[in-house]
Amino acid sequence: MNDTERKLGPTILKADNISLAFGGVKALTDISFEVKEHEILAIIGPNGAGKSSMLNVINGVYHPNAGSVTYRGNVRQQMKPHEAATQGIARTFQNIALFKGMSVLDNIMTGRTLKMHAGFLAQCLYVGRARNEEIQHRKKVEEIIDFLQIQSIRKTPVGRLPYGLQKRVELGRALASEPVLLLLDEPMAGMNIEEKEDMSRFILDVNDEFGTTIVLIEHDMGVVMDLSDRIVVLDYGKKIGDGTPTEIRNNKEVIDAYLGVSD
Amino acid sequence: MFYREAGQFKTSYKADQAVFPIFQDRIFVAIWLFLGFVVVPMLANEYVFRAIFIPVIIMALAAIGLNLLVGYCGQVSLGSGAFMAVGAYAAYNFMIRIPELNPLICFLLGGLSATVVGVIFGIPSLRIKGFYLAVATLALQFFTDWTFSRIDWFTNYTPSGSIAVQPVEVWGFVFDSPIRKYLLCLTVLVIFTVIAKNLVRGRIGRAWMATRDMDVAAEIIGIRPIYAKLSAFAVSSFFIGVAGALWAYVHLGSWEPLAFDINLSFSILFMVIIGGLGSIVGGMLGATFITLLPLFLNQLPIWLGINMSTAMVSHLEYMIFGGLIIFFLAVEPLGLARIWQITKEKLRLWPFPH
Numbered sequence: 001m002n003d004t005e006r007k008l009g010p011t012i013l014k015a016d017n018i019s020l021a022f023g024g025v026k027a028l029t030d031i032s033f034e035v036k037e038h039e040i041l042a043i044i045g046p047n048g049a050g051k052s053s054m055l056n057v058i059n060g061v062y063h064p065n066a067g068s069v070t071y072r073g074n075v076r077q078q079m080k081p082h083e084a085a086t087q088g089i090a091r092t093f094q095n096i097a098l099f100k101g102m103s104v105l106d107n108i109m110t111g112r113t114l115k116m117h118a119g120f121l122a123q124c125l126y127v128g129r130a131r132n133e134e135i136q137h138r139k140k141v142e143e144i145i146d147f148l149q150i151q152s153i154r155k156t157p158v159g160r161l162p163y164g165l166q167k168r169v170e171l172g173r174a175l176a177s178e179p180v181l182l183l184l185d186e187p188m189a190g191m192n193i194e195e196k197e198d199m200s201r202f203i204l205d206v207n208d209e210f211g212t213t214i215v216l217i218e219h220d221m222g223v224v225m226d227l228s229d230r231i232v233v234l235d236y237g238k239k240i241g242d243g244t245p246t247e248i249r250n251n252k253e254v255i256d257a258y259l260g261v262s263d
Numbered sequence: 264m265f266y267r268e269a270g271q272f273k274t275s276y277k278a279d280q281a282v283f284p285i286f287q288d289r290i291f292v293a294i295w296l297f298l299g300f301v302v303v304p305m306l307a308n309e310y311v312f313r314a315i316f317i318p319v320i321i322m323a324l325a326a327i328g329l330n331l332l333v334g335y336c337g338q339v340s341l342g343s344g345a346f347m348a349v350g351a352y353a354a355y356n357f358m359i360r361i362p363e364l365n366p367l368i369c370f371l372l373g374g375l376s377a378t379v380v381g382v383i384f385g386i387p388s389l390r391i392k393g394f395y396l397a398v399a400t401l402a403l404q405f406f407t408d409w410t411f412s413r414i415d416w417f418t419n420y421t422p423s424g425s426i427a428v429q430p431v432e433v434w435g436f437v438f439d440s441p442i443r444k445y446l447l448c449l450t451v452l453v454i455f456t457v458i459a460k461n462l463v464r465g466r467i468g469r470a471w472m473a474t475r476d477m478d479v480a481a482e483i484i485g486i487r488p489i490y491a492k493l494s495a496f497a498v499s500s501f502f503i504g505v506a507g508a509l510w511a512y513v514h515l516g517s518w519e520p521l522a523f524d525i526n527l528s529f530s531i532l533f534m535v536i537i538g539g540l541g542s543i544v545g546g547m548l549g550a551t552f553i554t555l556l557p558l559f560l561n562q563l564p565i566w567l568g569i570n571m572s573t574a575m576v577s578h579l580e581y582m583i584f585g586g587l588i589i590f591f592l593a594v595e596p597l598g599l600a601r602i603w604q605i606t607k608e609k610l611r612l613w614p615f616p617h
Contacts, residue, residue, distance in 0.1 A: 059483060085485030099476035101541060102469070110469045114485040118466065120494075126461035131277075134465060138276040177484065 008229070009037025012213050013058065013181060018067035020053055020237075027053040028064070028237045035181070040207055040214045042224045045234035046257065051217045052094060054234070055183045058215070059084040059091055071181075085114060088180035092170045092187060094217075100159040104150060104169050107158055108141045111176025144172050148202060164195040171202060175210075182206065184216040188223060196220065200227055225249070233257070266610040282460055299449055304442050312441035319554045320448040321509045326534040326546035327459050328502025333532070334540035335463055336495035337475025338388050342400035343531040345407040346500045347507025348523035349377040352417050354508035355426055359419055366431045370508040377504025378497045385496030389489055404525050412520040427517035444513045451509065455502060460543055462498065471495050472541070503531075537591055539600025548599040556584055 013035040020028040028050045035041050043051045056062040058069060060079040068075050071087065090111075099107050116137060118130035126134075145154055148168050153161060158169055167187060174182055187203065188196045200223055206212050218224050224231060225245040233241035233248060235257040241248050248254055266287045273279040283289045307316065329343050354373030357364055364372075380403070387399040411417050418424055430439040431447075438444050462468050473481035474491040482488055511518050530553055538549020560580040564571045571579075595602055 061479070061483070081479075081482045082485045082487050085483060091483055093480065097477045097480035099473045099480070101476050102472050106469055106472070110473050110481075110486075111484055113466060113470060113473075116466045120467070123465045123467055124458045124461055126465065130461075130465055134280055135276045138280065142276075173484070 090179035091183035332499035344527035350504030350507030351511035381500025425519035539598030542600035545600030
C-alpha cells in the first residue's frame, strides 16, 4: 500500500520449484516466489492450500521433496529448524506455541538463547559472564516488553493469559532473537477487531523500525490488503497468484478460488 | 512481621533477578540455614540424625537432581536408583583403586561416572517421549542391578557381593559421628541447591523448560534438542550420582546391590511428584514427606497407646502411605511446592481478601 515511499532491498529469500508431499498427499506443487528485503509478503489461500507447509519449509521443519530455498544467497536443501534460527529466521505459530509453564519474561528471554554464550560453570555459579549476560539481555527484553505494551504481565505465567495477549507474547518471543526474516502464521486468528488493529500496528512497526522482512499468513482479507506489499495466493498446493494487493484483487483465478466458479 | 513486598522497589534488573527478591524471603532462608547449621546440631540426638536428618538430606539432593530432569526438562526417568548405584560403586572403586584421592573428589568422580551413564542412557530421549522413555530408563535400572551383582570387579571380589566401607576421612578429619556426617551432607546439599537454582534461572534452565513445554517451538528458537535433553540428563545424573555416593558412604556404611533397586527409583520419583514438579524447594519437601511419613506412621500407634502387632503396623503403614499419596495428588496435583507458593501468595495480601 505504501511501497512507493519505502524502498525494498534485494531478494532475501527465494523459493524455487518447491514440492512437498506427505505420502500420497501433495501439500505443495512446484511453488516459486521471492521475498525482498524489508517487504511484508502475505501468503493467502483457502484452508489446506499449503500455506503453513510453505512456512515450515522455509524454516526447516519440513524438507521439500524437490526444489530449493535460497536464503541470503545460500542455497539449501536440508536444514534443521535451529539452524534456521541461527541464520535469523524467527516465527510464530498458528496454534500458540508458547512455553506455558514459564513467565512472559522467561518466554521472551528464551527467544534470546542464541545470543547468550556464558559457559556452563559460570552458569552454575551465576557469576561473571552468566550474570552480566542475564542483566544485559534483560534490558533488551524489557525494550520488547515496552514495545508490545505488556509491562504489567511480565511476571505472569503465560498459561494464565488471555488468547490475544498470548499471541502478542509469542510475537515478542520471535522478536527477541532480532530476526532478519519473521514468519507469522495467522497472527490475528481468533482476535476481535481491536486486537487485530493492535497486532497490525505492531507488525507494521516491526517492519518499519527494525527493517524486519515479514512473511505472514492471514485469512482476514482486509488486514492482508492493508498490510502487505505483495501477496502470494496458494490453492491446493499450487500458486495461483502473485502480485500487489490491487493486482490480486482483480485476479480472476484468485476470485474463482475464493468464491467458486459460477458456470 | 508481615510478608510483603510493598515498599521494596527494585531499581536495577540485577535486584529484580535475585533468587529471593523479597526481603522477608531472605530472612526466612537465613533462619533455615541458621536452624540447619547451628540449632539442629546442638539439639538433635544420634537417632534423629541417623533416622531422619541424614536420609532426608541425601534424598533431597537426589530429588532435586531428578526434578531437574523430570520437572524442568520434562523427561521422565525411572533410573534414579541406577544412577545412585553408579555414583556409589564408582566412588567406591575410585577410593580403593586410587587410595591417595581425597574422598570428596571420589564422590564427585562418582557423580561424573553417573553423568557419563546418564548421557548414554539419555540418548533414547531424542527419539522417544513420556511413558516410552520411562520404560527405556527402566532398562538402565535392571542393567545396573545385574552389573553390580554379577561383575565381581565392581565389588572388588568380596565373596558376599556386599561392600562395607570405613568412615570418610578428609585431611585427617574423620566423618564418623552422626553430627559430622550430618554437617557434611547439609553442606553438600546447600552447595548443590545453589547450583541447581542458578542453572534453572539461567539460559540452560530456560532451554530445559522450553523443551518441556513445547519442543517444536524450542527448536525453532534455536535450542538444539540434543543439547537441552542430554545436558539435563547429565546434570541430573551428576546430582543423583553424588547423592548415591553419600547414601552409600555416609548413610549406609555397608551395602549390597539391592540397596539401589527399583524401589529407590520409585520413591525418588514420588518425592519429585509429591514435592512438586519443576521446583527446587519441591524436591526438599517431597524428600522430607516421603522419608518421614513411614517413620511417623510407624510410631503413631505407640504414641496413641494402641496395642498392635508389628506386622499389622507395617501393613497399615503401607496402606495409609498409599492412601495419603493419592489424597495429596488429588487435592493438589502440583505438589507441596504449589501449596507453599499459594500460601505465600495469600500471605502477601493477608489480612485482606483481595
